[in-house]
Amino acid sequence: MDLSSGVSWFRGSSVRIRRGGRKIHVDPSGLTEEGPADYILLTHPYYDSFSEKSLALVRGPETIVIAPSSMKK
Amino acid sequence: MLQLEDVDVLAVPAYTPGKKFHPQENGWLGYVFTLDRVTYYHAGDTGYLDSMATIRCDVAYQSRQFHCSGEPGGAAPDEQHVQRHRVRIRGLLLDRSVDGNGRLVPGRQHGTADALLVHIVPCCRLSRADYPAIRTYLAGQGVR
Numbered sequence: 001m002d003l004s005s006g007v008s009w010f011r012g013s014s015v016r017i018r019r020g021g022r023k024i025h026v027d028p029s030g031l032t033e034e035g036p037a038d039y040i041l042l043t044h045p046y047y048d049s050f051s052e053k054s055l056a057l058v059r060g061p062e063t064i065v066i067a068p069s070s071m072k073k
Numbered sequence: 074m075l076q077l078e079d080v081d082v083l084a085v086p087a088y089t090p091g092k093k094f095h096p097q098e099n100g101w102l103g104y105v106f107t108l109d110r111v112t113y114y115h116a117g118d119t120g121y122l123d124s125m126a127t128i129r130c131d132v133a134y135q136s137r138q139f140h141c142s143g144e145p146g147g148a149a150p151d152e153q154h155v156q157r158h159r160v161r162i163r164g165l166l167l168d169r170s171v172d173g174n175g176r177l178v179p180g181r182q183h184g185t186a187d188a189l190l191v192h193i194v195p196c197c198r199l200s201r202a203d204y205p206a207i208r209t210y211l212a213g214q215g216v217r
Contacts, residue, residue, distance in 0.1 A: 007132065013118065015134055020109030022079050026134075027115075039080060043087060043117030044101035066075065066082055070100035 013049045028054040036060025042067035082106040086124060087117035095119065105130060 006018040011030035016023065016037075024039045029051035037058040042065065043049065059065065075082040087103040089095035095118060103117035105128055114130040 007113075007134075009134075013115070013134075015115060017108065017113060019111060020079060022108055024080070024106070024108065026104065027117075039077070039082075041082070041104045041106070041115065043103060043115065044099070046118065049118065064077060066084070066104070068084075068100045068102045 013043060014054070025058050028058050030054065031057050034058050036063055038063065040065045042071060044068065045071050080106055080108045085114075085128065086122060087119035088122070089120035090122065092120070 008016045008018075010016070010028075013027040014029045014031070015026045016028075016034075017026075018024075022038045023035075024041065025034075025037045026041045027043055027049040028034075028037075028040060029049055031051075031054040034054075034057045037060070040055065040058060040063055075084075083105040084102045085105055086097065087095075087101045088097040088099065090097075095101070101117055101119075103115055103119060105112065105114045107113075111132065112130040114128055114133040116125075116134065
């Protein structure tokens with residue numbers, strides 16, 4: 001099993017994992033073209049890891065977002 | 074542990090001990106999640122924490138900030154410090170590295186996978202809030 005397959009890095013802490021027919025983005029940022037993810041995991045709100053623009057690209061109507069409660073507006 | 078469709082997600086602490094930046098009070102997180110029998114650990118923006126020794130994963134991702142914790146501004150990582158992470162975190166370690174020409178190399182592999190052992194101690198409470206059309210889970214210290 002190639003454990004690194006399906007893992008893509010964009011910048012900073014932004015990583016996408018595709019596996020088992022699911023797509024997970026962690027800290028989506030630096031994205032230019034990307035469809036909705038099944039899950040989005042946010043770790044912290046720093047400028048280099050949190051991008052409202054990239055988040056909008058991967059956040060669809062069925063996307064589940066998991067984030068620190070401290071990031072709640 | 075959040076058990077969602079096809080994925081289990083555990084939120085774990087991410088902070089830099091002993092420093093004013095990245096304090097634990099921020100409630101920031103890393104995640105350990107299992108997808109199709111592979112367990113991933115994304116450390117988030119954190120320094121080394123003893124609790125990391127309890128994490129068992131197949132693939133660990135650390136950002137450059139993780140290397141440079143304690144050295145804001147991107148100073149050269151402390152190799153001894155980094156090696157300690159590599160030893161303590163069991164799993165295939167992916168990170169950003171710099172090649173001989175100073176260019177970033179995404180997804181470089183630093184180690185080999187240990188056996189698939191999911192032995193995680195839950196570190197924080199998890200809560201959930203439902204929003205119209207989009208489900209959002211809020212995790213971390215304090216329940217909203």
